[in-house]
Amino acid sequence: MSRQYFGTDGIRGTVGQAPITPDFVLRLAHAVGRVLKRTEKRPTVLIGKDTRISGYMLESALESGFNSAGVDVVLLGPLPTPGVAYLTRAQRASLGVVISASHNPFDDNGIKFFSAQGTKLPDVWEQDVETVLCDDPVWVDSANLGKTRRLDDAAGRYIEFCKSTFANHLTLRGLRIVVDAAHGAAYHIAPKVFHELGAEVVAIGCSPDGLNINCGVGATHPESLVEAVKVHRADLGVALDGDADRLQLVDAQGRLFNGDELLYLMVDDRLRRGDSVPGVVGTLMTNMAVELALQARGIELVRAKVGDRYVLEELEKHHWLLGGEGSGHLLALDKHTTGDGLISTLQVLQTMVRSGKSLSELLSEVTLFPQTLINIRLKPGQDWKASADLAATTRAVETELGKTGRVLIRASGTEPLVRVMVEARDAVQASLCAKRIADTISA
Numbered sequence: 001m002s003r004q005y006f007g008t009d010g011i012r013g014t015v016g017q018a019p020i021t022p023d024f025v026l027r028l029a030h031a032v033g034r035v036l037k038r039t040e041k042r043p044t045v046l047i048g049k050d051t052r053i054s055g056y057m058l059e060s061a062l063e064s065g066f067n068s069a070g071v072d073v074v075l076l077g078p079l080p081t082p083g084v085a086y087l088t089r090a091q092r093a094s095l096g097v098v099i100s101a102s103h104n105p106f107d108d109n110g111i112k113f114f115s116a117q118g119t120k121l122p123d124v125w126e127q128d129v130e131t132v133l134c135d136d137p138v139w140v141d142s143a144n145l146g147k148t149r150r151l152d153d154a155a156g157r158y159i160e161f162c163k164s165t166f167a168n169h170l171t172l173r174g175l176r177i178v179v180d181a182a183h184g185a186a187y188h189i190a191p192k193v194f195h196e197l198g199a200e201v202v203a204i205g206c207s208p209d210g211l212n213i214n215c216g217v218g219a220t221h222p223e224s225l226v227e228a229v230k231v232h233r234a235d236l237g238v239a240l241d242g243d244a245d246r247l248q249l250v251d252a253q254g255r256l257f258n259g260d261e262l263l264y265l266m267v268d269d270r271l272r273r274g275d276s277v278p279g280v281v282g283t284l285m286t287n288m289a290v291e292l293a294l295q296a297r298g299i300e301l302v303r304a305k306v307g308d309r310y311v312l313e314e315l316e317k318h319h320w321l322l323g324g325e326g327s328g329h330l331l332a333l334d335k336h337t338t339g340d341g342l343i344s345t346l347q348v349l350q351t352m353v354r355s356g357k358s359l360s361e362l363l364s365e366v367t368l369f370p371q372t373l374i375n376i377r378l379k380p381g382q383d384w385k386a387s388a389d390l391a392a393t394t395r396a397v398e399t400e401l402g403k404t405g406r407v408l409i410r411a412s413g414t415e416p417l418v419r420v421m422v423e424a425r426d427a428v429q430a431s432l433c434a435k436r437i438a439d440t441i442s443a
Contacts, residue, residue: 005133006126008307010112012101015054020109022061028111029065029097031132033146035125036071036094043094048076048084048154050100050185050243053210054109058099062111067146068139076154078208080185080244081112082340083158089118089337090157100185100243103220106211118337120309155189162193165335166346170353173198176234178250180205180225182218184242186342193342194238202232205239214241219248219328219341226254236349236359240341245308246328247341249348251359259328260287261363262348266322266332267299268362269351281314281323281331283307284408285371288423293366306410308339369405370427372434376441378416384441393440397422397433405430409437 005011005019011028013020019028036043045066049055059075066073074093076084081098088096096114104110115121151157177199181187187206195201204224205217217224219241229237229250237250249257263280270277279300282290291301302318304310308329315323315333324330330344351362384390390409398407405424412419418441422434 003123003126004130006123006130008309009102010098010110012104012108012110015052015057015107015109020054020058022057025058025061025111026065026068027133027137028129029062030069030137031129031135032095032113033066033069033071034132034138035129037069040094042070042072044072044074044091045095045097046074046076046084046088046091046093046151047097047099048079048081048087048185049098051078051183051187051208051210051213052099052101052106052109052242054107055099058109058111062097062099063148067148068137069146070140070144071146073146073148075148075150077150078185078188079154079158080189080240080340080342082245082336082338082343083154083161083185083189085114085118085338086158086161086336087151087154088114088116090161091151092116098243102243102245103182103214103218103241105215106213114338120312120338159189159192159196162189162340162342162346163197165343166197167350170350171198172349172353175236175349176200176202176232178202178204178225178228178232178234178237180217180228180237180239181244182214182220182240182242183208183212184214184218184240184244186240186244190238190240190244190342193346197346202228202234204228218242219246222248222250222256225250226256230254236352238341238345241328244341245339246325247330247345248328249345249359253360255360257359257363258326258368259324259330260290260326260368261359261366262328262344263322263324263330264290264293264366265351265359265362266330266344266347267294267297269347269354270322271297272351272354277322279318279320281311281318281320283311283325284410285326285421287326287368287371288406289366289369296365312338369423369425370430371421371423372427372430374420374434374438375412376418376420376438378418384411384418387440389443390437390440393437397437400433401429405433407433407437
């Protein structure tokens with residue numbers, strides 16, 4: 001059964017346009033509440049949000065929808081997505097809800113859910129909710145309406161949790177770190193985490209006004225971080241996205257490190273400490289150089305579909321701990337149940353502090369292969385998968401690349417686009433090959 005509303009990471013869209021309207025969100029919460037009440041007499045749901053102005057409206061709609069189904073609500077206020085996941089588990093709540101559109105601009109928003117264990121929910125649960133959405137609402141009587149309260153120290157609890165994942169005998173003292181929270185959910189949290197672990201913190205992107213989330217700052221605009229690191233002569237810069245579940249790091253020379261490289265460093269830290277790392281999960285987009293570097297150390301890389309939920313599924317399937325995406329979504333399941341930009345940063349910083357080496361020194365054996373990514377907008381009704389010319393061109397490119405590169409062609413999950421990615425040791429070759437394939441699709 002296909003899902004009408006849920007995408008790869010909850011429900012997302014432009015505010016004021018279906019489905020991100022207050023009437024739909026109220027109905028959604030009511031439907032989720034009815035699903036929860038099949039197994040619990042009095043469920044409790046936590047609701048957190050990022051800093052978008054629309055968060056107030058959607059929070060009220062969710063609250064009303066849950067209360068109308070007889071579900072109690074705890075409001076967390078602005079809090080990173082992984083913070084909601086943590087508190088859902090810590091508070092023994094029935095469900096965690098996040099109001100956020102992650103790295104999207106302020107006029108988008110979305111709703112995503114976490115299980116009582118702080119993990120993403122399976123497709124079958126989302127399908128169940130969509131089925132109930134088609135039914136008429138069943139309002140509970142006044143005596144059984146849900147109640148709402150606020151958890152005033154939600155941010156403080158999450159800060160302490162983040163700090164607990166950093167080794168007690170280590171400190172960040174002596175490091176100057178630029179922290180860019182993208183004017184998002186971690187604006188009041190990220191600077192405190194690093195400061196309380198000993199670092200000198202320079203904060204940028206920490207002044208949200210409801211409209212400036214991800215605007216020229218954060219993980220999707222790392223140029224602001226690069227400039228700030230140079231200006232303040234910092235040792236390191238960390239940029240989060242709007243809901244702080246992904247990160248980008250910049251070293252003192254202004255070099256940007258992506259999620260693939262940082263995943264390798266998380267593996268390296270565990271190997272240095274003598275821990276066993278039987279395997280790692282990346283995605284179809286994970287850089288080939290990282291795969292080869294892991295293989296050289298006897299570690300298998302399994303590629304999942306793009307999306308942190310699919311990385312998590314593969315980790316659980318193999319009973320492994322480490323995985324992630326080049327975008328900066330990283331998972332360390334021995335530290336948290338979901339991707340967490342702050343905790344992932346702390347894992348990388350541990351490697352630097354323990355070794356006394358810079359990011360560049362730690363990654364000296366990993367040189368990323370150039371990747372060329374081209375998006376091709378499809379014509380109405382175009383069946384690109386059935387194209388014989390595309391199949392022939394792809395085979396020819398793969399033969400040319402041999403074992404020194406690869407081709408990935410996939411459809412966008414949210415737009416009528418086909419994404420063509422070619423990876424090779426030589427940047428010019430990658431670009432030319434990608435263009436050959438793209439031209440075949442757009443012809």
